[in-house]
Amino acid sequence: DFQRALAEVQPAFGVQEDTFEKCLPNGIVDYGATHRHILQTLRLFSNQVRDSDRTPLLSVLLEGPMGSGKTALAATVAVATDFPYIKLISPEDLVGFSEGMKCNKILKFFDDSYKSPLSVIVLDNLERLLEFVSIGPRFSNTVLQLLLVLIKKPPPKGRKLLVIGTTSNARVLDSMELVQSFNATVTVPLLGREEVAAVLTKLEAFNPADIPKAAQAVDEEGIGIKQLLMVVEMARADVDDSGKISYRRFVECLKDCGL
Amino acid sequence: DFQRALAEVQPAFGVQEDTFEKCLPNGIVDYGATHRHILQTLRLFSNQVRDSDRTPLLSVLLEGPMGSGKTALAATVAVATDFPYIKLISPEDLVGFSEGMKCNKILKFFDDSYKSPLSVIVLDNLERLLEFVSIGPRFSNTVLQLLLVLIKKPPPKGRKLLVIGTTSNARVLDSMELVQSFNATVTVPLLGREEVAAVLTKLEAFNPADIPKAAQAVDEEGIGIKQLLMVVEMARADVDDSGKISYRRFVECLKDCGL
Amino acid sequence: DFQRALAEVQPAFGVQEDTFEKCLPNGIVDYGATHRHILQTLRLFSNQVRDSDRTPLLSVLLEGPMGSGKTALAATVAVATDFPYIKLISPEDLVGFSEGMKCNKILKFFDDSYKSPLSVIVLDNLERLLEFVSIGPRFSNTVLQLLLVLIKKPPPKGRKLLVIGTTSNARVLDSMELVQSFNATVTVPLLGREEVAAVLTKLEAFNPADIPKAAQAVDEEGIGIKQLLMVVEMARADVDDSGKISYRRFVECLKDCGL
Amino acid sequence: DFQRALAEVQPAFGVQEDTFEKCLPNGIVDYGATHRHILQTLRLFSNQVRDSDRTPLLSVLLEGPMGSGKTALAATVAVATDFPYIKLISPEDLVGFSEGMKCNKILKFFDDSYKSPLSVIVLDNLERLLEFVSIGPRFSNTVLQLLLVLIKKPPPKGRKLLVIGTTSNARVLDSMELVQSFNATVTVPLLGREEVAAVLTKLEAFNPADIPKAAQAVDEEGIGIKQLLMVVEMARADVDDSGKISYRRFVECLKDCGL
Amino acid sequence: DFQRALAEVQPAFGVQEDTFEKCLPNGIVDYGATHRHILQTLRLFSNQVRDSDRTPLLSVLLEGPMGSGKTALAATVAVATDFPYIKLISPEDLVGFSEGMKCNKILKFFDDSYKSPLSVIVLDNLERLLEFVSIGPRFSNTVLQLLLVLIKKPPPKGRKLLVIGTTSNARVLDSMELVQSFNATVTVPLLGREEVAAVLTKLEAFNPADIPKAAQAVDEEGIGIKQLLMVVEMARADVDDSGKISYRRFVECLKDCGL
Amino acid sequence: DFQRALAEVQPAFGVQEDTFEKCLPNGIVDYGATHRHILQTLRLFSNQVRDSDRTPLLSVLLEGPMGSGKTALAATVAVATDFPYIKLISPEDLVGFSEGMKCNKILKFFDDSYKSPLSVIVLDNLERLLEFVSIGPRFSNTVLQLLLVLIKKPPPKGRKLLVIGTTSNARVLDSMELVQSFNATVTVPLLGREEVAAVLTKLEAFNPADIPKAAQAVDEEGIGIKQLLMVVEMARADVDDSGKISYRRFVECLKDCGL
Numbered sequence A, B, C, D, E, F: 001d002f003q004r005a006l007a008e009v010q011p012a013f014g015v016q017e018d019t020f021e022k023c024l025p026n027g028i029v030d031y032g033a034t035h036r037h038i039l040q041t042l043r044l045f046s047n048q049v050r051d052s053d054r055t056p057l058l059s060v061l062l063e064g065p066m067g068s069g070k071t072a073l074a075a076t077v078a079v080a081t082d083f084p085y086i087k088l089i090s091p092e093d094l095v096g097f098s099e100g101m102k103c104n105k106i107l108k109f110f111d112d113s114y115k116s117p118l119s120v121i122v123l124d125n126l127e128r129l130l131e132f133v134s135i136g137p138r139f140s141n142t143v144l145q146l147l148l149v150l151i152k153k154p155p156p157k158g159r160k161l162l163v164i165g166t167t168s169n170a171r172v173l174d175s176m177e178l179v180q181s182f183n184a185t186v187t188v189p190l191l192g193r194e195e196v197a198a199v200l201t202k203l204e205a206f207n208p209a210d211i212p213k214a215a216q217a218v219d220e221e222g223i224g225i226k227q228l229l230m231v232v233e234m235a236r237a238d239v240d241d242s243g244k245i246s247y248r249r250f251v252e253c254l255k256d257c258g259l
Ligand SMILES: Nc1ncnc2c1ncn2[C@@H]1O[C@H](COP(=O)(O)OP(=O)(O)OP(=O)(O)O)[C@@H](O)[C@H]1O
Pocket: A023, A024, A025, A026, A027, A028, A029, A030, A031, A035, A065, A066, A067, A068, A069, A070, A071, A072, A073, A125, A168, A225, A226, A229
C-alpha cells in the first residue's frame, strides 16, 4: 500500500538522526534505472574512501533541478555508509547566522570530522550556503573561499572523509570553480513520464487504468520527485469510492501548482 | 446601502486582530468569478495543510499590480483558516529596523509558528520586506536568503504551516528564485470594466443609469480595487439630491489621481 | 507697490512658523490659471482628508523644474489646512545627519503626526532627502525604503494624514516606485512669457511699456518663479529716475545668471 | 620692474590672512578684458549681497582649466568684499580628514558664517573637496549632499552670505547637479597668445623684441596663468647680460614642463 | 613495485616537515623530459640565490591546470634546497582567517625569512590566497597589494630569499601584474598520452599490454598527474587474478570522474 | 672591472642612508645620451627649487616600464641634492599598513619636510602606494586624494620642496589626474640594443667579440636595466676560462626569465 511503498528505504539513522530523517519525509521510491545508477555511483565513492588508504578524501557533487531528490539521495547515501561521523550541513540549520558565523560552523564540522577515522559530510544546497542570488550576482565570497579550500584539503594522516555536495545551480558553481573542486559530478534529473508511471504504480493510490493518463498529464520536460509526491498527496484529499485518486483531481492539482 | 455592501465579508478576527483589520479598511466586495476563484484556490491550500499529515508545509504567492487587493485577500484567507497562530509580517511593522533586526523579527515569527500545531504566516509586500529598488538593483540579500530558506523549511514533526506571500513585482522575485520557492502562484488582476460595474452596483452609490458610463471611464487596462474604492470615496464628497455620486465628478476624481 | 504685490498671500503660520516662513521669502504671486489650478487640486486633497473618514491617508507629489515654486506652494497649502499638526521635513534641517539619524527623524515626525487627529507632512525636495546623485546612481536605500512604506501606511484609527512631497526629478523617483506610491502627482511648470508678464505687472517695478519686451527676453522654455524674482531683485540695484527697472539692466542680469 | 608688476593687486587681508595670501603667491596681473570682466561680474554679486535685503544668499561658480587662476581670483574677490566673515575652505586644510570630519568642518564654517551679518565663503577646488576621481567614478556623496544643501540654504534672517566655488571639472559637477545649485557660473579661461604677450610685457623680464616670439611659442590652446608664471620663473635662472630672459631658454622650459 | 615507484623521490624534510609531506602524498614520478626540465629550471634559480651575492631575491611562478603537480613540485624543490628556512604558505593553513589576519601571517613568514641567511617561501595556490572568484570578479586587494610588494622586496643585507608561487589561473594573475612581479614563469602542463603511459609503466599496476590502450583512453587534451593517480587508485579496488588493474575498470573510473 | 663599473656613481648618502642604498644595489651605469638627459632634467628642477624663491614647490614624475631604473634614478637625484631633508616613501616601508595608516605616514613625512628649509620627497611606485589593480579597477581613493592635494600644496613660507614620483603605469595615473598634478613628466625608457651593448661593455664581463651578438639577443622592444643586470648576474654563474660570460649562457638566462 501507500505507506509501504514509501517505506521501501527506511534507513537506520546513525548520528544526527533527526536531521537526516527530515530529509526523507517520503522515503525513497525506486523509480528505475537512473535512480539505481546514481545510488551505485555514490556507493562506489563511499566504498573507495572506506577501503583505500591512498584516497583519504573524495568529493561528489549531486546536481539537478529543484525537487529532483538531491537532498534525499545525499542523506540516504550518507546514512548508508555507517561511518562514525556523519554530518549534514544545511542552510536550514544556519538560518539567521552571519557570514562569519556560518564559516565558523562549517569549519567546526570539518574539524570534527578530522577526529573520526571515517567521516561523511553533506554540504546541502550549496547555492544557499553561499547566499547566492543571480541579481548582481551576489554571494558570500567568504563562504565560497572556505569551501573551495575545505573540499580539497585532505584530512590528517589516518583519517578519511567523503564530501557530498548538492546544488540546483551547477552552472553558477562552475563559474566559481566549485564544480571543478569536486572529484566527480552526478546529475539527478527530473522524472520522465515512464518514471512517473513507475512511481504512481508503486504508490498504489491510482486505479491502474488511470496511471498512463496521469503520467501523460505531466509536463514533457519532466517533474521533480518532490513535486510529484506533493501533488499526489494533494489529490488524495479527494478520493473515489475505491479509495483511489481520480485522474481529473490529479490534473487539477498539477495545474494549481503550475506544473 | 454603501456600508452594508462593504461589510459583505466581515471576518471575526483571531490573533493579532488590529493588524488584520487594518488590511481590510473597506471589507471585501465580491466582484465576480475571478475573485471567487482566487479565494477558492487559497482555501484549497489551507485545507490541505489542515487535513493532510504529509504536506506539513505549503506556500502560495499572491502576485498582481499595486492596489489589486493582494493584502486584503491574504488577510481574509489567513483569518478564515481559524488556525491558532496567525501572523501578518508587514513592512509597516518593520519600518525603521535594520536588515539584521528585520531578519531576527521574521525568524522569531517563524519560530513562534513552529510551536503551534497549525499556523499561517503572511509575508506581505515581499519587495518591500526585501528593501528592493530597481535602480542598481539593490535589495537586502540577508533578508532574501532568510526567506529562501524559511519558505522551504518544513516545521518540526507534528506542526503544520501555511505561508502566503504577496508581491506586485513577481518578475523580480522570479529572478531571485523566490517565486520558485513557493509551491504555487496565484495572480490577482486589475478589475476590468465589467467588474468595475459590479462593484459600483454593489456600492449603491451611483444612479444605476450612470454605472455603465462610469465603468467605461476607467482605463482599458483596468483599475485596482483599492484605487477604485478611493476614487468613489473622493467623488462622494460631492453628491446630488438623491445622495448619489454624479458621473462627471467621478471622472474628475479619476483624472486627478492619474487613473 | 512691490512690497504689497509680494504680500498677496501672507499666511498666518501655525505650527513651526519660522520654517514655513522661510519657504516663502517672496510670498505667493498669482501668475494665472495654472497657478490657481494647482492650488485648487491641492485643496481638494486636504479637504478630502479632513471631511471623509474612509480616506484617512492621502498623498500628493508636486513635481517640476528647479525653482518653479514647489516648496513655496507646498508650504502655503500646508499652512492653509489649519491642521493641528503641520510639519515640513526639509533636507536643510537634516544637514549633517547620518542616513540612520535621518530615518529616525523622519520616523519620529510621522509618529508624532499619528497622535494628532489631523496632520499634514511636507517631504520637501525628495531627491535630496534620498541623497540622490545621478552618477552611479547613488542614493540612500534606507531612506527610500522608509519613505516607500510611510507614504502608504495609514495612520491609526481616528487619525488622518495628508502627505505632500516635492521633487525636481520625478523621472528618478518614478524608477524608485516612489511616484506610484503617491495617490496623485501635480506638475508645477516653469513660467511662460505671458505668465512672466503677469508677474512683472503685479510687481509694478517696470515701466508698463517695458514689460512685454522684458517677458520676451526670457528663455522660450520658460523660467522658474524663483529665478525670475531673483533677477528682478538684482536688476533693482540699478533703477531709473521713475524708480523703475530698466529693460537693458534686466536682460544683463538674466544673462549673468545664465538664464 | 618684475616685483612691482606682480604687486599690482596687493590686497589688505582681513580674516584668515595667511590662507588667502598663500593663494596669491604671484599677485594678480591684469592681462586684459577677459580678466577685468570676470572681476566685474564677481563684484556685481558681492555688491548685490551687501546692498539688497531680498537676496540674502548668492552663489557663483568659477570654472576653468587647471592653473587658469580660479583660486587666486576667488581669494582676491573674497578679500575685496571686506565682509566681517571671510573663509576659504580648501582641500589643503582638510587633508587627512575623514569624509565625516570634512563634513563637520564645512558645516561648522557655514554655521559660523550665519553669525556674521555679511559673510563670504570660498569652496576651493570642489572636485577635491568631493574627493572625486573619474575612475569609477568615485566621490564622497556625503560631502556632495552637504554642499548641495548648504549652497542653496538661505542664512537666518538678517544675515547675508556670498558663496564662491571653484572647479576645473565643471562637466562632472554638472552631472552632480552642483553647477545648477549655483546662481551663476563664470568661466576663467586659459590665456591666449595676445594675453600671454600682455603678461610678459608687464613682467618686464624679456627684451620687448622677444615677447611676440615667446608668446607664439605657447600652445595654440592657451596656457594657464599659473603655468606661465612658473615657466617664466624657471627661465629666469638663466638671464643674459641685460638681465633679461632669453627666448630660447623660455622655450626649453616650456618643453620641459610639457607645455 | 607500486610503492617503490611512488617513492622514487623521498625527500628528507627539513623545516615544517608535516606540511611538505602532505603535498607529496604520492611522491614524485618521473614522467619524462618535461618533468625533468621543470625541475632543472627551478634548481637553477635556487642555486643562483645560494651562490650569487648580487641576486639576493629571486622569484619563480609555477603555473598550470588543476592537478598538474604544481604544489608537489614546489614542495619538492623547496625541500631540496636544504635552506635553513623553508616555509609553505598554503590557503589550507589560512582557512577561516580574515583578510587582515592572512596578511599578518604572510607578513610574519616573510619577516621570519629575513632572519635566515638562506630562505625559500612557497606561496601555494595564489588565486586562493587572493580569495579570487571570477564572478565579479572579486578578490582580496589587501592580500594582492601585500604580495605585489613582498615578492619584489629584497631581503636585508646578507640575507637571501627564493620565492616560489603556484597558480592554476595565470591569466588572472597576469591582469593583476602579479605574473610580471615574478622573475620567471614556468608552466607545468597536463600529461599527454605518452607521459601517461610512462607513469602507468612505472606504477607496474597494469598488464604491460593494457598500458597503450589505457593511455589512449585519456582525454586528448591530457590529464593532470593528480587525477591520473587518483583514477589508478580507484581502479585498483577491482584487480584481476594477476593483481593488475583491468583496462575496462580504469576506463569506467575515468568516466565516473568526468575525465 | 665589474665592480668598478657598477660603482661609477657611489653617492655619499645623507639622510635615511640605508633605504636609499637599497635602491641602488647595482649602482648607476651610464648607458648613454638618454640616461644623461634624464639626470640633467631632474637636476634642473632640483636647482630651481634650491635657487629661486618664487618656485618653493616643484614636482616631477618619472614614468617608464618595470625595471627601467626609475627608483634608482630618483634615489640618485634625491641624494645628490644634498638637501637637509630627504625622504623616500616606498610601498615596501608601508607594507601591512591600512589605508588610513598609510595616509598618516605620508602626511607625517610631508609635515616633517615643511620643517626643513630644503626638502626632497620621493613617492616611489605610485601605483603601489595607491594599491592599484586594473581589475575593477580598484585603488585607495583615500591615498589618491591625499596625494592629489599634497603634490600641489606649497610648503610654508621660507620652505622649499621637491617632489619626485615614480610609476610604471602613467596611463592610469593620468586618468586619476595625478600626472597633471606634477609640474613635469620624464620618461625612463627600456634600453635599446645599442644601450645594452654600452652596458655590457662597461661591465667588462663579456668577450668584446660577444657583445654585439649578446645585445642582438635582447628583445626588439628593449629591456629594463634592472632585468639586464639580473640576467648578466645569472649568466656569471657559468663563466669560461677567461672569466668571461659565454654568449650561449646569456641567451639561455634571457629565455628562462621570459625576456
Ligand atoms: N528516488 C527518490 N529519490 C529522491 N527522493 C525521493 C525518491 N523517492 C522519494 N523521494 C522523496 O522525494 C523528496 C525529494 O526531495 P528533496 O528535498 O530531496 O529534493 P531536492 O532535489 O533536494 O529539492 P531542492 O532542489 O528543493 O533542494 C523527498 O521527500 C524524498 O523523501
